Amino acid sequence: MESRWLRFVSLILLLNISLSLPSYSATTKHKSSAKQHHKQSQVTRKTVTKKTVARRSATKTIVHRTASKKTVARKTATAKTISRKTANRRKTVTRVTRTLVANIWSTPINTSPYTPAVRNRINAKFKGGTASRFSSEDMVRAKVFVHYPLKGGIRKRTGGVRFLVLHSTETGRPADARTIVRSWNNIGPRHPGAQYIVDRDGTILQTADPAYATVHVNDRTALGGVNNDNSIGIEIVRSGKQKYTQKQLNSLVALVGYVKDRFNITRICGHGEVQPSDRTDPVAFDWSRFARNLASLQQNQGETQTAYSRLRDGSDG
Numbered sequence: 001m002e003s004r005w006l007r008f009v010s011l012i013l014l015l016n017i018s019l020s021l022p023s024y025s026a027t028t029k030h031k032s033s034a035k036q037h038h039k040q041s042q043v044t045r046k047t048v049t050k051k052t053v054a055r056r057s058a059t060k061t062i063v064h065r066t067a068s069k070k071t072v073a074r075k076t077a078t079a080k081t082i083s084r085k086t087a088n089r090r091k092t093v094t095r096v097t098r099t100l101v102a103n104i105w106s107t108p109i110n111t112s113p114y115t116p117a118v119r120n121r122i123n124a125k126f127k128g129g130t131a132s133r134f135s136s137e138d139m140v141r142a143k144v145f146v147h148y149p150l151k152g153g154i155r156k157r158t159g160g161v162r163f164l165v166l167h168s169t170e171t172g173r174p175a176d177a178r179t180i181v182r183s184w185n186n187i188g189p190r191h192p193g194a195q196y197i198v199d200r201d202g203t204i205l206q207t208a209d210p211a212y213a214t215v216h217v218n219d220r221t222a223l224g225g226v227n228n229d230n231s232i233g234i235e236i237v238r239s240g241k242q243k244y245t246q247k248q249l250n251s252l253v254a255l256v257g258y259v260k261d262r263f264n265i266t267r268i269c270g271h272g273e274v275q276p277s278d279r280t281d282p283v284a285f286d287w288s289r290f291a292r293n294l295a296s297l298q299q300n301q302g303e304t305q306t307a308y309s310r311l312r313d314g315s316d317g
């Protein structure tokens with residue numbers, strides 16, 4: 001009985017073991033596979049996540065780059081538009097100013113020439129030093145002066161004219177009077193320029209009615225009370241080692257005589273004399289000879305000599 005019972009128990013145990021074994025192994029298998037799957041899925045997810053992140057960040061970078069590129073392009077375009085607008089506005093202002101300034105001067109002048117007889121009479125008076133009653137327009141119509149206007153650089157005077165300032169152009173290389181006036185005009189609406197410029201062949205260009213002021217001295221550095229508002233400028237064309245021509249000097253004397261009498265000018269000076277800090281013109285100018293010639297033109301030698309004595313004792317320009 002005992003042995004039967006034992007056999008039964010052992011059979012049961014055996015059965016139990018044999019039954020439980022596969023179940024156990026299945027569970028283990030299942031568990032391990034689940035773990036594996038979980039691991040794999042984790043790996044996959046990690047990879048996916050990594051890839052996604054990488055892709056997303058790449059996309060972001062690209063987007064960002066594109067955006068920043070776009071921003072830069074937009075900013076550049078905006079800057080260009082602004083600079084173009086500013087340039088256009090400046091151009092318009094320049095054009096308007098030039099037109100205004102040109103109108104101030106060019107409107108009142110009539111350049112239609114007088115008859116040859118009248119022209120000859122005024123010319124003779126000019127050369128003889130007795131033309132001061134003729135206006136600047138008369139002188140242009142008589143072809144004593146050539147009307148070659150400044151385009152800008154002209155101001156209305158606030159007071160009377162007291163000074164006459166002589167200059168020499170001292171261009172880098174020889175240039176004629178017209179070229180020099182054009183170069184002034186190209187600088188802009190507030191360019192330099194004298195009312196008169198005497199060319200190498202004696203031709204006198206009138207660039208502005210001397211009733212108007214031009215910019216031929218530096219208002220801040222000029223001495224002796226001379227400024228653009230109270231002075232008239234005469235440029236003599238000269239460059240390098242050129243000597244003033246006889247025709248130039250003859251025209252200059254007649255011109256100075258005319259301007260001096262017409263505007264009751266009390267003092268004639270050189271640019272270098274009133275602006276010694278940075279000017280020496282008119283360069284190599286013979287003031288004594290000029291004074292003598294002017295005096296003989298005006299037949300008033302004593303007075304003129306006294307007026308120029310100070311200049312002769314000074315510098316050359």
Ligand SMILES: [Zn+2]
Pocket residue numbers: 166167168216271272279281
């Ligand atoms: Zn000068």
